Each structure stands twice: as C-alpha cells, then as structure tokens.
Amino acid sequence: MNTKKVDIAIVGAGPAGLSFALSLAKSGLKIALLEQQTLAQISQPKFDGRDIAMTHLSKTILTELGVWQNIPIDVIHTIKEAKVINGNSLNKPSSILHFDRSDDPTAPLGYLLANHQIRHALYHQLCTHENIELLCEQTVKAIRLDDDAAFIETDQLSIETNLLVSSDSRFSSSRRMMGLSAKMKDFGKVMIVCNMSHKKNHHNTAQECFKYDKTCAILPLGEGFSSIVITVNASESKRLLALDDGTFNREAQLMLESKLGEMSLISQRTAYPLIGVMSDRFIAQRFALIGDAAVGMHPVTAHGFNLGLRSADTLAQLILKSHMQGKEIASQWLLHQYEARHKLLSKPLYDATNAIVSLYTNPAPLAKILRKTGIKVGNKLLPFKKLVTHRLTQIR
Numbered sequence: 311m312n313t314k315k316v317d318i319a320i321v322g323a324g325p326a327g328l329s330f331a332l333s334l335a336k337s338g339l340k341i342a343l344l345e346q347q348t349l350a351q352i353s354q355p356k357f358d359g360r361d362i363a364m365t366h367l368s369k370t371i372l373t374e375l376g377v378w379q380n381i382p383i384d385v386i387h388t389i390k391e392a393k394v395i396n397g398n399s400l401n402k403p404s405s406i407l408h409f410d411r412s413d414d415p416t417a418p419l420g421y422l423l424a425n426h427q428i429r430h431a432l433y434h435q436l437c438t439h440e441n442i443e444l445l446c447e448q449t450v451k452a453i454r455l456d457d458d459a460a461f462i463e464t465d466q467l468s469i470e471t472n473l474l475v476s477s478d479s480r481f482s483s484s485r486r487m488m489g490l491s492a493k494m495k496d497f498g499k500v501m502i503v504c505n506m507s508h509k510k511n512h513h514n515t516a517q518e519c520f521k522y523d524k525t526c527a528i529l530p531l532g533e534g535f536s537s538i539v540i541t542v543n544a545s546e547s548k549r550l551l552a553l554d555d556g557t558f559n560r561e562a563q564l565m566l567e568s569k570l571g572e573m574s575l576i577s578q579r580t581a582y583p584l585i586g587v588m589s590d591r592f593i594a595q596r597f598a599l600i601g602d603a604a605v606g607m608h609p610v611t612a613h614g615f616n617l618g619l620r621s622a623d624t625l626a627q628l629i630l631k632s633h634m635q636g637k638e639i640a641s642q643w644l645l646h647q648y649e650a651r652h653k654l655l656s657k658p659l660y661d662a663t664n665a666i667v668s669l670y671t672n673p674a675p676l677a678k679i680l681r682k683t684g685i686k687v688g689n690k691l692l693p694f695k696k697l698v699t700h701r702l703t704q705i706r
Contacts, residue, residue: 312467316342316443317639318629319462319471321450321484323352325425326601326618327477328432332375333626335439337633342469343436344448344462352446353433359503359580360425361529361537363389363516363612366703368619369421372428376438381423381431387531388418390514394688396670396681398521400567407688409699418514420612420702422529422537450478453487453597460596473640474597475625480587480606488594495664497584497608499671500547504579506562507535509571518610519566520670520681525610526565535576538562539609547581584608588660592652593645598625605656611663621652
C-alpha cells in the first residue's frame with residue numbers, strides 16, 4: 311500500500327472541498343484531496359438540474375480564488391428582485407413579500423449559476439497548483455489519530471496528515487468515523503428540478519411560491535428560460551416524474567398560474583429528497599467539518615451553498631494566519647475558533663430556515679393565518695428587508 315504524508319488531507323471534492331483547497335493553494339502547504347468519484351466525473355461534471363443562488367460574498371470568495379473569472383459570462387445569470395408568495399393565488403399583492411436593491415437599482419440582488427459549471431471552474435483552477443494533489447476513486451475505510459498526526463486508510467492508500475478536513479456530504483461517513491453526532495431532519499418532501507423555456511418575461515425575478523399543497527420556485531436564467539423547482543411529497547413526485555413532457559409542461563404552467571406563459575421542458579427532470587443536517591460538533595482532534603458535512607440546509611432560503619463556501623473560507627483564513635506566524639495549523643485553539651465562528655453564523659440560519667419551512671408547508675388553518683401575517687409584517691418592516699438584502703449583497 312502506498313503511503314503519503316501531507317500537511318492537510320481533505321475528504322470530498324465537492325464545491326466546499328475544492329474551494330477550501332484553493333484557499334490554501336498559495337500557502338506552500340502540501341494538500342491531498344480524496345474523492346470517491348472518478349477523475350472524469352470531477353473534471354467534466356454533468357448537468358444535475360441544480361442552479362445555485364449565489365450571494366455577493368460567494369462571488370467575492372470565488373473571485374479571490376481566481377475561479378469566477380474563468381466561468382463563461384453567458385452562464386452567469388443575475389437576480390434583480392426576489393418575491394416570496396403565499397397561498398394558492400399567486401397574484402394577490404397582499405400575499406407577496408418583495409425584496410430588491412432599493413439602495414442601488416442597477417445592481418443585482420444575487421447571481422444564479424448551474425452547479426456543474428461551478429464545479430467545472432473550481433476543478434480547472436485546482437489544476438494550476440502543484441501543491442494540491444487530487445486522488446480520485448478513493449473511499450475512506452478508517453481514520454486513526456494520535457497526538458502528532460491523523461492517519462487515513464483507503465483501499466489503495468495510507469495517508470498521514472497534520473489536519474483532516476471532511477467535506478463528504480451531509481451524510482458524511484468520515485464524520486461518523488470520528489464519532490461526531492448530528493441532528494438530521496427529514497422534511498418528508500422531494501424536490502424536482504428542471505430547466506424550462508417560457509413565453510413571458512421573468513424580469514430577472516426569483517420567486518418562491520408557497521402553495522398549500524406544494525412549493526414552486528422560479529429561478530430566472532437567460533431570457534426566456536428559468537430553473538423550475540417543485541417540492542411535493544414522494545408519491546406526487548413519482549407521478550410528476552412519470553408524466554410525458556407535454557403533460558408535465560401543462561401541469562407546471564397550471565401550478566404557476568401561467569405567470570410565465572406557455573412552458574416547455576429543455577432539460578431532464580431530476581429529483582432530490584429533502585433532508586437537513588446540523589452536526590453537533592464541527593471539530594475533533596486534528597479534524598474539522600466544512601460544507602454540508604457540517605451543516606446541510608433546506609434549499610428554500612438558498613443558504614446551503616453559500617454557507618459551505620463560507621465555512622471553507624473561515625477555516626482557511628485561520629490556517630493561513632497561523633501558518634504565516636509559524637504556529638500549529640491543527641491546534642485545538644484554531645479549531646475551536648473555527649467552530650465558534652461558523653456555528654454562530656450557521657445555527658441561527660439553520661433553525662430559522664427549518665421554522666420557515668415548517669410554517670409555510672403546514673396546511674393547518676392557524677398556520678395559514680400566521681403565514682399571511684408574516685408576509686404583511688415583513689413588507690412593513692423595512693429594517694428586516696434591509697437586513698435580508700444586506701446579507702445577500704455584503705462583500706466581506
């Protein structure tokens with residue numbers, strides 16, 4: 311069995327793992343990135359239906375990594391406004407909570423990019439750094455720790471590292487190997503995502519429509535087409551996935567009350583079960599969780615991807631500072647600093663998102679009243695709307 315010795319080993323080459331490695335690329339640290347998928351799957355990721363709503367801070371992070379500049383401009387779409395719509399009628403002004411850039415009407419509220427395009431750009435930037443080694447088709451079988459190092463075993467490799475960082479999904483096997491517990495929330499729903507063309511203008515407005523039996527979202531892409539996200543129970547998702555394209559087009563148009571006019575599928579339909587996770591701890595000895603392995607969010611508030619990038623950036627900045635000062639990059643002091651900062655940011659968002667989902671998917675009469683009240687109050691509370699807008703548009 312081959313043995314490697316590195317400064318930092320990262321399990322999982324998703325966006326959080328790739329961006330974390332890139333954040334440390336100029337440090338001179340030797341980094342190994344372990345991934346179960348093949349090199350072809352990482353270097354040429356396929357369309358998976360998911361379009362990511364990205365904040366300005368995420369754009370800043372990707373720009374600093376040299377990634378944003380390499381994403382084709384025609385696949386970057388801007389969000390000018392966002393609307394949260396409550397109830398079975400989507401056109402009542404009193405049922406719409408509206409967010410825009412009142413501070414700068416010419417600036418976008420956020421950006422939309424396809425998940426596979428982001429991963430593709432991250433990988434190709436990774437290839438420009440010789441101190442980062444991507445090891446594909448590697449499944450972690452065991453993790454062992456002592457006072458001086460962490461040891462990772464796969465079928466093919468033995469790796470000794472100062473710090474092990476896990477970014478291997480919300481169902482993280484390395485998190486479990488390290489004995490870290492996590493609270494999982496099964497929302498009992500399935501999200502169907504697809505791209506559709508349409509006759510009416512979307513006006514670069516993202517819309518989340520909370521009906522009483524389903525949730526429908528419109529994410530504006532290029533002119534005349536959008537990413538459509540439909541959240542229903544599992545049996546209804548099977549029915550929708552089994553429909554022929556023409557029937558699905560008509561049902562999607564009906565769900566959205568023809569807000570976009572005549573609609574037509576231009577991609578496959580892909581389904582994802584909705585499960586949230588919050589790890590009880592983000593660290594252990596010589597070990598840290600980032601991305602979905604630390605916090606896996608319900609997508610309704612679009613915080614998941616952005617939190618994942620933020621976790622990678624937070625940990626990387628602490629490591630860079632310690633390394634420049636000649637200090638230990640895997641000290642418990644450093645890891646506790648990371649955990650405290652990321653938990654302070656992520657836990658309130660995770661709890662608030664789950665509360666919103668619970669309320670706005672509850673068909674009970676009292677919940678409907680609270681939903682309507684929430685929309686009305688939200689529209690009148692300008693400080694609240696400014697706070698939400700600020701969180702989306704802050705740069706650092």
